Amino acid sequence: MRSTFVIQANTVRLLFMILLAVAVGIISGCAGTAKGKDTSTFSSRKTEEVSKQETSDASALVVIRYPAMIHANAENLYVSSFAINAIGGAVPYAVHGNRQTSRIAQSIIEKSSYYAMSLYRELKNILPEGSVLLSPHIVDWNKERSLHSRPILGSEQIPSVLTIDFNIYSFPDVDELMNTSPVTFGDLVTPLIVVKSSRWVQPSLGGLLVSSSPLVNSAWRQIRDEAESSFKARLDDSRPDHDSSLGFVSFLRERDEASLALPLKGTGNGSQQVAAIEQYSLEKIQMNGTVISTLPDDFSVDPFVQSFVKGASTRIVEILNSIDHEKATFFARQAALARFDPELAKVFFIQSGDESVRARLQLAEALVGAEREFLAAQSDSIYDGTYSGNYGSKMRKIIAAEYRMLEERRQLAHKQNIATAVAVVALAGSVYGAVATTAASSAAVVAASGAALAGSGWALHKSLETKTESKEVNRYFLARMAPAFDRQMSVQMEWLESKEVITARGFAEFRNKTLSLYQSRVRSMQVSVDQQCRFKHPGFGDAGRWYGVCDNGVATGRGYGLIMNGRGDTVEFIGDTQKGLASGSGGMIIQRSGQIGATYYEGGFKNGLPDGVVRVESAGQPPRLRQYKTGSDVGKGNAAGLTSLSFTSSSTVLRPLTP
């Protein structure tokens, strides 16, 4: 009888030991060490000089768009979208409504503002003065557009060669903080980017050049919608009303959209010739911890620059060097002119060399150039406020404190016992939930207490000690990420720190003044275009619109033409025409509805069809030179016979007056 009890007792002890081991395994498995990559995939790239290209004075080279604020009315939808469309795994439904989830969602906006400044500073140092602009966005909601974002400044009205959407990302579930999920916390940063240019730079893919993997589908859909909206507006003579949301916001807005078979390529050099979207893989970058720990006192070295920004900027310079700036800004310049001189905007497509057009264009582009300069100064001010000012100082304290906590937890996780493992989880929750005790953080504390009762007083002690620190951190978090909009407003006021008397009414007033000056100086043009002129294509009919030289109501000469049929298929053409049809040199984009990617032809045309040597670009393939005869591909083309499409307008070149 006694031996039976002994056996049973041993069995129970054994079972208990096994269960304990499994439990420790599970919990410590959950509590990883929150590691990341030292450097980004971009960092291996060799730095190259910025090549000098003839660019209009009106144009910027790069506009950096990032989320800077959120309107109170958009918060609920933003947070729920953030939990639903989590990157890096599914989020348990119970986590969706957690206060921590909301705070993480807010922290993305706050930290994106901060880290975007590193990218801005680096590009500003490399590129010509005044050619990099910041475009902070406010995340908003309305009935028509649902969740969206819109720019706060006028930077996006300035033509730019490239547009970079930048933000950082953190997985919504705080319990996953120590695992492999993408996180931006302490020394860890997970950047998301989308790089776009004009549709004519990579016509087969609508100008979408680089995208973080999770955003690529939504970015593509957004580009397609934007193109469709601008076509309709052009055909209806209405103002384009497309969504200019940040790539991340348009990703959050989507629900269960299909994954597309988009042509993608890596960031390596091997496949650069292929017309595909460069895919930037999701990477959790681990910055230099030593530098981070000293950040509050010394921010002369920016650890984000070494680990990500330097490489990313190198890639941006490579892209800038590889594309034709005139081509990239042609349509944006036309749109900028249309804002204040619609007559000139119509003539712009002709690329006329007439002196009256040249002179007017010179005045108009100087006006846009002045706006660019003003916005560059505003961008500098935002940088000063966000990075060098009070906001930056507080953010650095937060990042350093986060780093210290992460380091503690990493050490605890290495101990590999149940008490420390539970304490790690507790700490992870406490970071976001210390000030206002939430259900989740209370549960975590209870769990930690349970672990202490099991025998590890040390773990509890460390947990509470660090938790006190996290209270301090969270005070800043609350100040930065207050859910109420008026609080956000006061945060903004804190940024400004300005006691100056307002002497000008900002950009709007500046624009009014410069516009009055323009109107007082402008002279009439000797060139005009017909309001209603037809453009035709053999396969798409003759219901297209032509913006250019016209004779008897049909396209005859240089200009831009567009046709959209009932199915939504489109033909766009820039170049020479005769009798309404593309004839001579030009470029044509044909996009079939429902098809991924367009086909682009550049070279000779006759009766609306490719004829002679033509460069053909299709999605997923390298561009190729082909010989065409009345629309039929008859073999390989000879490069010497190719007439490339030129977007350069000699009228914009300013010759000095003084001898």
Place this chain on the structure above:
Amino acid sequence: MTLWLKSLLIACLLLTSLSSLSAGTKIEEIRSLPPGEQYRQLSLILLISGGADPALLESITPRETSGQNKADSGFSPDDYKTPLIRIVDQESMLSGAAFLLRFAQESHDEIQTRLAAINSDNPVLISMVDMSAITEDAIIIRNAIADAIGYSNLANDEDVADHLQDYRTQTIRVRNVMEYELFDEELERLTDEAILSVGGKLDAYQRMFEEEVDTKEFDRQFDAAAYIYNRTEKFDEKAGKLTEEIMKNVVLSQSKPNKP
């Protein structure tokens, strides 16, 4: 005096003064002038000669007589004693212009070098030179030259007419560029002023924010949306009553009272 006469007068005066630069003198003679005047005259020569095609120059150059260019031999200030003579003597005008344009063409590099030298030796003085005034003079003289060619039989030749048109277009360009410079100066002043108001602070950002977001209209929009989307249990009932009330008012206001 009409503008036309005025233009011709200035043109002829200048051509007269330049006529003294005939062979052997040229830049050396100009060198004897004070630096400011040198700079003015040389700048003017370059501005006048811009856009003059060699073919145009060839067509207006008088045929050589006794081995010498007429412009070279007979072009002197004495020929221009009175405005009337200057106006009516188109031939002298043309020969003066031919000399001037040829001189500018042949000595272009030398003139440029001299201008650069004057500029580096007298930077303050040159910064005070009124380029707009020089350009205005140049435009008047260019028009006078073009008109002189136009009034002569030379313009009947199609090629000469084309070159003359190019020359006139270049004159318009000189005017446009001059106007652009004035515009650009004013634009720069406005831009600097606006940038100064940003002044390293975030005033503009704040204003943008207030104007864009912190408006009553914006909030009202959201209130309205919130009211519609966050319906209370009594929304339908309230809305029904309100609609009924509105309908009654409409019926009352639209109906005509029965006449007894």
